[in-house]
Amino acid sequence: MTASSGLVSRRRAPVGTPPGTLIPDEKASPTTLRLTLIDDDAVEEIPRATIADVEDGIASGKRLWLDVVGLSDLDMLSELARIFSITPLALEDIHNTGQRPKVDIYGEHALVFMHMMSGNDVASKEQLAILFDRLHVVTFQERPEDCLDPIRRRLPAPQGRMRRGGAPYLAYAIIDTVIDAYFPLLESIGDRLETLEDEVTRDPKPNDVAQLHELKREMLVVKRALWPTREMLATMTREDFDLVPAAVNLYLRDTYDHAVQLIDIVETYRELTSGLLDLYLSSISTRMNEVMKVLTIVSTIFIPLTFLAGVWGMNFDTSASPWNMPELSAYYGYPLALLSMAVVGMMLALYFRWKKWL
16 A cells, blocks of 8 residues: 655555565556676676576676666565565565665665655655675666666776776665765756746746745655665764775765765755745735835825815805805816815825835
């Protein structure tokens, strides 16, 4: 079953299911194996490998990178678990995507969980599990799209570190590539923030608020992926983490610095987004105040004019008394009344201008 709350979507077993149970997922991509055999002389790639190819590769003694794409074939996953000594609990974590980034140690191999971005939006996020020991690397990903093509292009280089650095270095290279893939995503978010900043400053619209909230949600997803990743990298760089040689540990520390840098960028963008929301509300409030000021001034100008119109509209009979509205019988009474109203209105407008209310 799948638990979803908008920001979090995770497939998990029903309540009460025994630990290590694999629940089929109809939406999972078909499972394919991409096997790369590595030695000092050559790199051989088998795009559509079988379980037999994997077993032959292990028997050959060569270093190998097995990329498992799609998690729908439970029988194949179970067979791979048998070959690489993956415990049922670890296999359950691999299959039930949405795990918190972490690293677990299982005897002679380590299992790393990460959130991988294969595109420039958070919708491309997927779980990547990396199993490695001193000779083999196995990656499990949800979909065919990934950000690991640079690794595949660098592997054939005869004198490259990836070719001769062993499985721990290859695992580091994969982790580093996944971390670096966050930079284009954050650059895209930064460009959208700059555009929104110009729009909010120049002409704020209600749609800007929806876009700002969407950016905040995306950055929350990125933050939830990066903070535990930093903890995972800190664990891997400790001196007591024996599966990573000292030479590779140095590179992992650089990857840790990249993760810290990414977290700083996310926090900066989140503060900028909150500032833009405050700027939007301030701009709308200022615009409303300007409108209310104009309406108040217009109303104030018309108050004495309404008073005059009310006085002259009482219509007392002038024949009954000379004190009863003598203006009603004046030959130029109507033009004079309009002129007096215009003079009063202009004097009030000039007074407001002098007080700098206009």
